[in-house]
Amino acid sequence: MHFKFWGVRGSIPAPGPQTVHYGGNTTCIEVRGDNNELLILDGGTGIFPLGQSLIPEFPLKLHIFITHTHWDHIQGLPMFLPIFIPGNEVTIHGAADPITQRDIGEVLARQMEYAYFPVREAELNASMRYLNIQEGQSVQVGGVNVRSMLLNHPVLNFGYRVECGGKVFVFTGDHEWPFNIYNEDDPDYADYQQMVDEQCSRVVEFFRDADVLVIDTAYTDAEYPSRKGWGHGTFGSSIEAAREAGVRRVFLTHHEPTRSDAALELAFDEARSSHDVGRERDPQFDLAREGVLIEI
Amino acid sequence: MAIDATEVPDLVERMPAFPQGVTKVLDLASRPDCAPKALVQVIEHDPVMTMKVLKLVNSAYFGLSRPINSINHGVVYVGINTIKNLALSIAAIGMLPKSNKAGLDMNQFLAHSLGVASVAKLLATHLGVPDKDATDFFVAGLLHDFGKVVLAQFKPEVFRLCLDQAAEQQRSLHEVELESQGISHDEIGGRLAEVWKLPPSLAHAIHHHHHPERGPEDDGEGMCEAVFAANQIVRSLGFGDAGNPVIAEFPPLVSERFGTDLSGLMSILGDLSGEMEKARLFTQL
Ligand SMILES: [Zn+2]
Numbered sequence A: 001m002h003f004k005f006w007g008v009r010g011s012i013p014a015p016g017p018q019t020v021h022y023g024g025n026t027t028c029i030e031v032r033g034d035n036n037e038l039l040i041l042d043g044g045t046g047i048f049p050l051g052q053s054l055i056p057e058f059p060l061k062l063h064i065f066i067t068h069t070h071w072d073h074i075q076g077l078p079m080f081l082p083i084f085i086p087g088n089e090v091t092i093h094g095a096a097d098p099i100t101q102r103d104i105g106e107v108l109a110r111q112m113e114y115a116y117f118p119v120r121e122a123e124l125n126a127s128m129r130y131l132n133i134q135e136g137q138s139v140q141v142g143g144v145n146v147r148s149m150l151l152n153h154p155v156l157n158f159g160y161r162v163e164c165g166g167k168v169f170v171f172t173g174d175h176e177w178p179f180n181i182y183n184e185d186d187p188d189y190a191d192y193q194q195m196v197d198e199q200c201s202r203v204v205e206f207f208r209d210a211d212v213l214v215i216d217t218a219y220t221d222a223e224y225p226s227r228k229g230w231g232h233g234t235f236g237s238s239i240e241a242a243r244e245a246g247v248r249r250v251f252l253t254h255h256e257p258t259r260s261d262a263a264l265e266l267a268f269d270e271a272r273s274s275h276d277v278g279r280e281r282d283p284q285f286d287l288a289r290e291g292v293l294i295e296i
Numbered sequence B: 001m002a003i004d005a006t007e008v009p010d011l012v013e014r015m016p017a018f019p020q021g022v023t024k025v026l027d028l029a030s031r032p033d034c035a036p037k038a039l040v041q042v043i044e045h046d047p048v049m050t051m052k053v054l055k056l057v058n059s060a061y062f063g064l065s066r067p068i069n070s071i072n073h074g075v076v077y078v079g080i081n082t083i084k085n086l087a088l089s090i091a092a093i094g095m096l097p098k099s100n101k102a103g104l105d106m107n108q109f110l111a112h113s114l115g116v117a118s119v120a121k122l123l124a125t126h127l128g129v130p131d132k133d134a135t136d137f138f139v140a141g142l143l144h145d146f147g148k149v150v151l152a153q154f155k156p157e158v159f160r161l162c163l164d165q166a167a168e169q170q171r172s173l174h175e176v177e178l179e180s181q182g183i184s185h186d187e188i189g190g191r192l193a194e195v196w197k198l199p200p201s202l203a204h205a206i207h208h209h210h211h212p213e214r215g216p217e218d219d220g221e222g223m224c225e226a227v228f229a230a231n232q233i234v235r236s237l238g239f240g241d242a243g244n245p246v247i248a249e250f251p252p253l254v255s256e257r258f259g260t261d262l263s264g265l266m267s268i269l270g271d272l273s274g275e276m277e278k279a280r281l282f283t284q285l
């Protein structure tokens, strides 16, 4: 199995000389199984160049797994070339919207409505299929197995655990570690904390012994208090969770759009020293970078 | 005039919540600094919102591998923003009218539900149930009479006859309901909880709150008995009113569970006016 980052930026694309090293496209990861099965995790703007790169493989069967439907994770989908080409088979997996009770297909079709995009979903030439994902569900794509888990974000967000040939790749999508909504002197504090602790250990189990973990690390530890509840992780929380889960290799992603390459490296260096990264048995930590291909 | 239980879930989809809950949710959600715990508190003091949120988080849309039995539990699993938007979508339906053609006073009903919820939670602690599960008793108490809201909303004429007849003849409301409509509020509430995949212990406690002995035997920690007892205690205190004129003595199963009868249990619990006052606060607009 191998994978390639096509977009590592959070919230909104951030092109320009300040971000050219790590890249300005929003979230998109290409994962290939041992038999070249093609899985794409999220359809941020990075999916546009990915689509161009796939032309030699047409006609093509591929599966897109959407972690959640915030713009930065779906905005590239209408410009993803394979959906316009007859003969291609595209299956999109994602969460239904429980509030409006719309399926993932309906949620995504809305960004191709007349006011937003010239081509309607019904006019796509590829054969399109949409499947709602439920928590804990396993989807088999050739020799690749994908299991989902609901993580904490301001909308339903599924993390995906991708396994093939004994190797494990995990992507969180956007995830903030759940926190206690009560103060320590509130009567509900202790019970709530117990539920939070249980949920956190379930998430760690979901990461357990992964060969690669790609994890939302939007904020520095210092930035976090003013952004608590926004749905993203920190350098500190990602480092500690990866250690606890016994992960081998970690890529920190969802870089802040305002963070230049230099500032990103500075934040990473500071986190490494304040969390004493590099101790014995530590995972290998890296910043996710657009264009990088990793063999697992 | 029988009631078709199969049509009830669809009717309830479009049923609004209590004015107290709806007003507070709209107010809280319009504030950028809305504290999650404040929102949870409003939802968990409104029987309709609680029922509907539990219904949604236990539905296939989430596909969660375990049943969710409280609003807090739901927040941990699906996140506060999703719960907030669920509450907003319920608030958008409108509000239950304060009075209805059935003649059930919704403020008094809410007071009754909140009173039973609080006392059921106290009884959980009295039974040695761990704190985290005592919340489930509160939810069961809050939802035990949900079927009456359904009847008042959708079958007001026949429900009014039941209320009048029970009052005139000083008979148990659920027995009169059974006679005249073929189904009573406890069964309606219990069936809804079942259809909506709420945790089985909660569904049983709602379904059998007038006859704990008819529930499944392995009902765990005594939730159903606690709701039965709380129901009699709150009515003995004259707190709130949900239309049943009869205060029932404890059947053997309930007195065995608590080791005493109704008056015995009330003297063990002591002065409940503080608890009832707290409950009363949530009936104010
Ligand atoms: Zn994002």
Ligand SMILES: [Zn+2]
Pocket: A068, A070, A153, A174, A231
């Ligand atoms: Zn997001």
